[in-house]
Amino acid sequence: MNRSVLIAIFSLFVLVMPAYGEDHSGAVHVVSASLKPPLLEGRPGVGYMILRNDTGADDALVAAAVPGIERIELHTHEHADGVMRMRRVERVPVPAGETVTFEPGGLHLMLFGAEVKSGGMVPLTLTFETAGQVTVEAEVR
Ligand SMILES: [Cu+2]
Secondary structure (H helix, E strand, C coil), X not given: CCHHHHHHHHHHHHHHHHHHHCCCCXXXXXXXXXXECXXXXXXXXXEEEEEEECCCCCEEEEEEECCCEEEEEEXXXXXXXXXXXXXXXXXXXXXXXXXXXXXXXXXXXXXXXXXXXXXXXXXXXXXXXXXXEEEEEEEEC
């Protein structure tokens, strides 16, 4: 590697690094977050949203929490033997520059012990591997 290439790479780091030192809590955008409490008591509810990663670095959603909801799991749907099944996942990759949609029949939040009432807004805190915690208002439908 010659000197000018090294300088070019170093300059890139200098340009990119300050962004990582800043608070990037707003860098992964969460829009249209909504929660549906269970229709039957004792059953889990579901949550949907759209994630947009504008940080320039790959990231992944690893946890979600809402006051009044005991536990939230990250779930996906997959086809197995002609049947759609839900499967829990530990992390949902959100690549740089991409949008990940949680929607019926696909990725969703599974809400256990959801003591939230329809018609209000609740704070939904999402934890990302790199961006850290992002809290948004989620509509309870
Ligand atoms: Cu589920």
